[in-house]
Amino acid sequence: MGSPEDEAYRLLQEYSNGFMVSQVLFAACELGVFDLLAEAPGPLGSAAVAARLGISCRGTEQLLDACVALRLLRVQVRTGEAVYANTELASAYLARASPTCQQHMLLYMARTTYLCWAHLAEAVRDGENQYLKAFGVSSKELFTAVYRSEAERLQFMRALGDVWSVEGRSVLAAFDLSPFPLVCDLGGCSGALAKECASLYTGCHVTVFDIPDVVQAAKRHFSFPEDGRISFSEGDFFQDPLPEADLYLLARVLHDWTDEKCSRLLARVHRACRTGGGVLVIESLLDADERGPLTTRLYSLNMLVQTEGRERTPAQYRALLGPAGFRDVQCRRTGGTYDAVLARK
Template sequence: MMPPELENAIYGMLATPVLRTAEKHGVFARLIEGGPAGSEKLAGDLGLDRDTLERMMLLLTALRVLDLGDAGDFRVPAAVRPYLDRREPLFVGGFLEHLAEETSARLGRLDGYLKEGRPAEAAAPFGEVYRDEETMRAFMTAMWDLSYGASTELVTLAGLDGTARLVDVGGATGPFSVAALRAAPRLRAVVFDLPAIRPLAEETAHAHGLADRLEFAGGDFFTDELPAGDCLAFGYILSDWDDETCVELLAKAHRACTAPGRVLIMDRLFADDRTGPPATAAMNLVMHLEMAGRHRTAAEFAALLERAGFTDCEVRRSGGEKHLIVGHKNRR
């Protein structure tokens, strides 16, 4: 019999588009908000083709994303629910959309990259991600979905009570800053990101009632210096870039960091022997297709921090996929 691991790998290509399509058409929202339902009822409620819907739901059931009861009713299991519920901070819909629409369109590049390496012109990733207003908005939604839920735990791990000014480098619409400001009432934060992000970032600050404490600074972290603060955060930034660029960015952070101060790297971590976790290995390949970076082990991040002048590196693991690595400047 075929090992289940190989079977999963062979049929895995169906999982992301089926999940994304079901999410897009409100299947999970209907099951979560309206309760368990059979495919006929569900197809009627959502105006979808029953046969197609049932096949998709049977696949999701086999993948254990859905449960199927004896009466033929599908339900979303409790452990899966927060990730598929549009009202929850852990909701992954925007990230799924990114994987299904953007990442999958780039998978065809693998063959060429494998034979000839990644071409030099692929080194400026954000021009492609931000090719128009719609793709930029979609990317920001994906980043929010990927980072906001995780940030609540990361803020606790970081312990921001004694921090005065957080600089969220490449902070996007501020998933980490918003979580940080909610947890630490005396904190002020500045999101530093490309100027095009400003309207979306300001919209978010207003929507969360944080416009008085969350500021946006538009700039380019390759050509501009970073705003000053006693805590500089890099959430899913260093995984976009190669080691030399990371050291350059961290050295900028070291200059901008008032002492005593800290840098927070928040990113996926490979296990020390790089045998997993699977999501990190998958996104390591995605970084190669979409960005110019890779995922790293804790020791690799510590080495980058030391090269940039930070000391006393600490790794604080979360219960999720995004972990915290702290580097200090003039630690007391």
């Protein structure tokens, strides 16, 4: 025990260095490394990368080699010079030209989530999110401040679009939603999931319901099919009348809130829902013992440091949906990060 060859010691090193791995990924995205290599006609040397990005040669070489070690980049030696290119992972998920690029979400994590996580111990000690310590303002004040900035608002909206570009189709296909011709995506943000829904179920109409600033930003900055099957409605889903629908989507919504607020929202959804309709909850589901999967367990800690909510088990979602009036609650694992829970009225 305790020797460099010990598996437990290697695991400890892997965990303790995890934040360095994240920062390599975040920095390479922010500096434009993956975009530059995606656009280049062939592999580039570190000096060429540094010159084109306007950054230091010393730092560039070290960052590129770290990306190689992480299998984000590949390297070849040509006439004595190391030249770099994107791996398939980087081409699919880190270059902006890719339809499944995750850069907006990664940069949101780097600029907001990462700073909150620096105060995880305080979050555990206090049981509260850490916006005050991370940014010097309360979570409510920060929310208002972020939404006064078009750039910050758009970053988060595009980040959610990144998620649904990869995960959207699998969660919407977990159940056959074709019996629900009128769909309302509550807190639907940029409309990215609505577009996936309209593409997958061609007979449906989807209304995206969100606060006025978000709806107006979506209309200004995001494109939508011209067939009229996606529309927008403005309001606060805790206070304002909800659009009538056969099916309500709650995607990455309930995990933000306490059980009491979730119950209140689900009761409002049940009242607005047409008879025979339902609600599709899209969240990352915890196992029954609440100790895994690891990603979902970490996401639940993220809810602690950033919101007042948490990730939940299927049984915990059933316990929220039943008292709200919903029946026939079914949970489906998708094999991805996000799962689906369908309940009927």
